[in-house]
Amino acid sequence: MDGYVNLAYDYPVLGAFWTVMWIFLWVMWIFLLFRIIVDIFRDDSMSGWAKTGWLVFTIVLPFLGVFVYVIVRGKDMGRREQEHAKAQLDETNRYIRETLGTTGPASAAEQLAKLSEIRARGDISDEEFRRAKEKILH
Known part of the structure; x- marks a missing residue:
């Protein structure tokens, strides 16, 4: 072992902190x-040319483009996200x-009418039908 070996204690805590930072x-940027x-x-609301x-x-x-986009159009990003989520929810409900x-x-x-059909098929008794009918009417 004539070569230099990196050990865990050769990497300072501050260096590990900066690496994690x-x-x-980088992940947040992506x-x-x-x-x-x-x-x-x-x-x-944007045309195809504007999107392009x-x-x-x-x-x-990328850095300048993202920062300028956030400054110019960032205010409405949340509104568009909410509209998209509401449209998805409405579509799911539909x-x-x-x-x-x-x-x-x-x-x-x-x-x-559905309750009568169920009773006619014999799936529920007359007593169950009577109790369910009372629930519906009250």
Whole structure:
């Protein structure tokens, strides 16, 4: 073992701190860059040329492009994210209603009709039917 061997105690704590700090900042930078690229594509108010310009700006000059984008258009990024989340929730709710076959809460008449069908099939007894009917009517 004539060569120099790096041991764990040869790496100072402050050096480890700075390494972790730079890795953290790098990950945050990548996250921010992708978040801005998604926001560029999500914004329906921009034309195709504007989207292309912002995309080229953020790819060719990433630091300057991202900082300028956040300064110029950052205020509405949260609003666009909320609109997207609300649209997804509305679409999910629409799909669930469509799949279940209902568009709103069933009326008492519809509930009684379904209950009568269940009793006619023999799935519930007359006593169970009576209790369920009382629940619906009260």
